[in-house]
Amino acid sequence: MSAHRLSLPARLTRHAVLIVTGGMMLLPFVWMISLSLKPPGEIFHGGFSLLPDRWNAWENYTTALTAAPLPRFMLNGVAVCAAILALQILFCAPAAYALAKLNFRGREVVFGLVLVALLIPHQVLALPLFILGYQLGLLNSYAALIFPFVVSPFGIFLFRQFFKGIPDDIVHAARLDGLSEFSIVWRIMLPMAMPAVIAFSIFSVVAHWNDLFWPLIAVRQEELMPPSLGIMAFKNEEAGNDYGPLMAGASLVVAPLLIAFLCAQRWFIEGLTAGATK
Amino acid sequence: MHAHPAASPAAVGNAARSRRRGEVLRACALVGPALLLLLVLFLLPTLAILGIALTDWQFGAQSLSFVGAANFQEIFADATFRASFGNTLVYVLIVVPGTVVCALVVALLIEADSRFRSFYRAIHFLPFMATLAAMAIAWEALLHPTIGLVNQMLAAIGAPTANWLRDERTVLPVLAIIGIWQNLGFALVLFMAGLKAIPRDLYDAADIDGASSWMDRILTVTLPMLGPVSMFVVIVVALRAFEAFDTVQMLTQGGPGKASELLLYTLYRESFEFLRTGYGAAITVVFLTIVVSLTLFQARVMDRKVHYS
Numbered sequence: 001m002s003a004h005r006l007s008l009p010a011r012l013t014r015h016a017v018l019i020v021t022g023g024m025m026l027l028p029f030v031w032m033i034s035l036s037l038k039p040p041g042e043i044f045h046g047g048f049s050l051l052p053d054r055w056n057a058w059e060n061y062t063t064a065l066t067a068a069p070l071p072r073f074m075l076n077g078v079a080v081c082a083a084i085l086a087l088q089i090l091f092c093a094p095a096a097y098a099l100a101k102l103n104f105r106g107r108e109v110v111f112g113l114v115l116v117a118l119l120i121p122h123q124v125l126a127l128p129l130f131i132l133g134y135q136l137g138l139l140n141s142y143a144a145l146i147f148p149f150v151v152s153p154f155g156i157f158l159f160r161q162f163f164k165g166i167p168d169d170i171v172h173a174a175r176l177d178g179l180s181e182f183s184i185v186w187r188i189m190l191p192m193a194m195p196a197v198i199a200f201s202i203f204s205v206v207a208h209w210n211d212l213f214w215p216l217i218a219v220r221q222e223e224l225m226p227p228s229l230g231i232m233a234f235k236n237e238e239a240g241n242d243y244g245p246l247m248a249g250a251s252l253v254v255a256p257l258l259i260a261f262l263c264a265q266r267w268f269i270e271g272l273t274a275g276a277t278k
Numbered sequence: 279m280h281a282h283p284a285a286s287p288a289a290v291g292n293a294a295r296s297r298r299r300g301e302v303l304r305a306c307a308l309v310g311p312a313l314l315l316l317l318v319l320f321l322l323p324t325l326a327i328l329g330i331a332l333t334d335w336q337f338g339a340q341s342l343s344f345v346g347a348a349n350f351q352e353i354f355a356d357a358t359f360r361a362s363f364g365n366t367l368v369y370v371l372i373v374v375p376g377t378v379v380c381a382l383v384v385a386l387l388i389e390a391d392s393r394f395r396s397f398y399r400a401i402h403f404l405p406f407m408a409t410l411a412a413m414a415i416a417w418e419a420l421l422h423p424t425i426g427l428v429n430q431m432l433a434a435i436g437a438p439t440a441n442w443l444r445d446e447r448t449v450l451p452v453l454a455i456i457g458i459w460q461n462l463g464f465a466l467v468l469f470m471a472g473l474k475a476i477p478r479d480l481y482d483a484a485d486i487d488g489a490s491s492w493m494d495r496i497l498t499v500t501l502p503m504l505g506p507v508s509m510f511v512v513i514v515v516a517l518r519a520f521e522a523f524d525t526v527q528m529l530t531q532g533g534p535g536k537a538s539e540l541l542l543y544t545l546y547r548e549s550f551e552f553l554r555t556g557y558g559a560a561i562t563v564v565f566l567t568i569v570v571s572l573t574l575f576q577a578r579v580m581d582r583k584v585h586y587s
Contacts, residue, residue, distance in 0.1 A: 006390060011391060014387050015393075018384065018394075018398045021402065022398060022401040022402060024459075025404060025459065025462070025463070026404065028413055028416040028459070029404065031420055032416035032419065035419055043425060045425075046425045048431075091311050091312045091315060094307075094311075095309045095311075095312035095313065097308060098308035099309065102301055103301060104302050104305035107305070113316055113317075113321060114316065116320075116321065117316050117320040120566070120570075121566070123521065123545065123562075124324065124565060124566045124569070125319070126546075126549070126550075126562075127327060127330070127550075127559055127562055128326040128327055128330070129319065129323055130549075130550065131326075132323070147319075150315060150319070151316055151320075153320065156312060181304045181307070185308070206407050210407075210408075210409045210411070212410070212411045212527065212528075213546070216550075217546075217550050228410075228524075229411070231409075231412050232527070235415055243419060246415060249412075250412040250415045253409050257407055261403075261407055262400070265403075268403075268407060269403060272406065272407060273467050273471075
């Protein structure tokens with residue numbers, strides 16, 4: 001489409017419109033950070049200024065980090081996301097390899113089941129998994145936050161697609177070298193499928209860092225809460241009207257993914273759109 | 279495992295058979311754990327939800343009985359569920375066209391020139407990946423009746439202000455705007471991919487036919503060629519809109535009254551706060567039906583899209 005150079009007025013219009021729409025997209029972020037820097041007086045006085053007259057950032061952020069167990073929430077988020085991702089790869093990669101490279105009876109049935117599972121939204125599973133978790137005594141633990149997600153139909157699907165593109169000769173050669181099937185998965189297929197692994201990892205980590213629905217069901221104790229649920233608890237507690245620390249807390253919850261996104265934009269966009277469109 | 283080079287035909291047959299058996303065993307070891315987990319965590323729970331929806335089970339109760347379709351009759355007679363269902367449709371009907379039209383316009387503008395392309399894409403994409411529970415708090419501050427930026431700006435230009443999240447008339451449209459804000463970047467990226475897939479020569483052909491202005495080329499080539507992608511984006515955004523939950527939970531709890539009850543929030547409350555398991559399962563079945571029909575429809579659209587690209 002850029003075969004034709006746009007005229008100068010057209011170029012300026014393009015920038016003007018995109019800066020306005022982009023500004024609207026950024027406004028909640030900007031306002032959140034702005035409030036997180038201000039003392040209560042300035043917040044309740046209102047006004048349009050983005051920067052405070054008197055800086056209160058240190059107080060707001062220390063309150064957010066000490067009054068609420070925010071560091072705990074963040075660490076929980078890291079631990080839960082890491083555990084989920086590790087288990088997903090552990091279970092999905094071998095299955096995807098078998099579906100892509102082995103000929104066995106029932107392969108089509110298994111793949112059909114993966115596709116059916118891909119259809120089912122996670123919110124539908126919440127009720128039976130809540131009952132299952134209760135029966136097994138898992139609720140209110142890290143295990144409760146992790147177990148529904150240990151296998152990902154999308155992960156199997158994505159890895160299978162990628163593995164299919166790797167030539168069979170490589171698999172044969174590895175077998176002749178005496179590698180077991182599992183070593184082929186971990187030492188040959190997965191390293192060659194790095195783009196798929198990265199895309200899937202981003203999709204998985206973003207989804208579970210941001211998830212509110214299942215943690216709300218699975219845990220009640222504050223010490224176990226991941227960031228999204230933690231920030232909700234922080235809001236519902238006395239901090240509800242203490243905007244400065246609350247905004248500081250919200251900024252801290254959003255920050256890790258935003259920073260990672262700005263560093264690896266292309267990977268994020270690829271991973272998230274692949275994940276959300278399946 | 280490998281057939282001996284100088285083996286007799288029978289031995290080759292045996293070797294082949296034993297190799298096949300080896301393949302089956304290996305496949306079991308590789309696929310088995312994932313398959314078992316898929317059954318336990320996805321497929322059986324889905325069957326269970328269909329079964330539970332036909333009972334009057336309350337979580338914690340010792341007994342339950344089969345009540346047939348009574349839960350479904352009850353939910354469709356229940357004022358809360360009806361409000362929730364209606365609100366969800368309104369919400370989806372605002373979010374989908376709003377997101378798709380805005381994203382299409384932004385995508386066309388970004389792709390119209392090469393300057394700052396990835397910068398613009400990045401800032402529009404940010405909300406899609408930011409933790410919505412946290413960003414809802416930022417939105418609440420923006421929409422605060424007295425100190426919120428929105429009302430201050432409206433007051434400054436003499437426009438009427440509102441208590442956006444506490445007013446029955448505004449709460450649903452406001453949640454829908456947050457939904458558009460969140461999903462726009464996602465639709466944008468899909469449209470940008472669709473635009474890149476349009477063959478160059480079509481533009482050259484349009485050029486020869488006299489469609490030389492940017493607008494002409496958009497109307498004669500771009501929009502018609504984007505048809506299948508647009509259909510796809512509509513469905514994917516609709517799926518996301520039907521799954522809206524975080525903003526309701528964080529900002530309105532379904533209120534004021536039932537003005538912002540959305541399907542997933544009602545499902546959550548009935549299933550996990552009121553512990554009306556059978557009833558919650560029936561709502562879950564309604565939700566599942568909507569999502570699965572949309573997804574299957576999307577799969578058909580995807581199949582057709584192949585012809586174009």
